[in-house]
Amino acid sequence: MDISLMLTSLPKLLGAAVVTLKLLSLSLLFGIFIGLLFAILRLNKNPFINKFAYGYSYLFRGTPLLVQIFIIYFGLGQVEYFRSTFLWVVFKEPYWCAIIAFALNTGAYTSEILRSAFQTIKPGIIEAGKSLGISNKIIFYKIQIPVAIRQSLPAYGNEIILMMKGTSLASTVTLMDLTGVAKYIISTTFKPIEVFIVAGGIYLFMTFLIHNVIKFLEKKYSF
């Protein structure tokens, strides 16, 4: 056991953990909007819109995240026309490619979580709103969405933790996140166990924090 290596690699790994957290928070931010959008589309009565949203979530949940990142990072750059558009400014950066892939992926899972939350809202709440003469739009924004978000908190907490583990794949597209730096240190020092303990410890600590924040929110917004 090489304690001094563990101590010297700790600051490097902590710096990389910041990259991981940035990737995570940005992809979750975009992902929750995508998820909400597709959850609403899933509940649409029109079969085409409905099927489209289902297809989206099936596609992203049925394929590995690695494939999705590779398609976006390596694949899209191949299309000549695409490279001449303004979108290329975003898609040529591995950082944004990774975030887009993560956001689309977590969006698919979030849409499933939110959809099931919308479906389990007690009809009595909506009926109460209607009988009070509140318009459908306000019922949706002020009653259904907050209740659905509260219902989906436990499942969404799991999704955040899964996504945090997913951000490790950013290291495959040259980003130096926590796993990327850990791999670099392992391959230069050939001390996998020590580095694994430190990097794994940081990941576990983040998991622990997320778990407790979600627990706190659940308690705060329980009804």
Add this chain to the structure above:
Amino acid sequence: MELLSFGKTGWGDELFYATLMTIAVSITAMLIGFLFSIIFTPLKLSNNKFLNLIGNTYTTIIRGVPELLVIYLFFFGGSGAIMYVASIFGYYEYIEINAFITGSCAIGIISGAYSTEVFRGAIQSIDKGQFEACKVLGFKKYIYFLKVIMPQMLRLAIPNLSNVWQITLKDTSLISVTGLVEIMRQSYIAAGSTRDPLFFYSFAAILYLMLTFISMKLINRLEFKYSRGF
């Protein structure tokens, strides 16, 4: 389409064998995972605090650390660990374990943590009366486990095990970083030599979708079989 033809000009046969490799790794990893869950589920359910701690440590660490990091640990540390063990027995030659074994062990340990949780949940949700009835009837311990608890546990566990299978199947794509030629690695090679990454990675996505779709159908049939009478 000629990119996918079989033979020397296309990548069809290579991708076909790569798909078989993905299936083989997934099944091996799933079985290794079952082996781990057979060991760790009793630990998690035991009344002994120390054994409990061992079981909980395993599932917490594996489920809280990224799969890729575990794979790197096995990839870089696997042969070192084996050589260390061998040196205790007086064998000092260099040992290299192949990518298939390292990969399936790494994924197996991950999948084992998930299936341990599934089995624990399934056993805990079996009615207490079943255990008590067995004790009252004076069954031997292994008989009551095999004949009474197991069948009920399997019925409850199969839907969740199908999720674990899906996770395991998708995790095998990460083994490509160790150089094992499965779908992802083969697409990477093909994309590199034809300069057509969009096509090959999309095709890889279709292959994974096909695998998940077919396995879902098979598992649904199994689920139907085990839930007869309920």
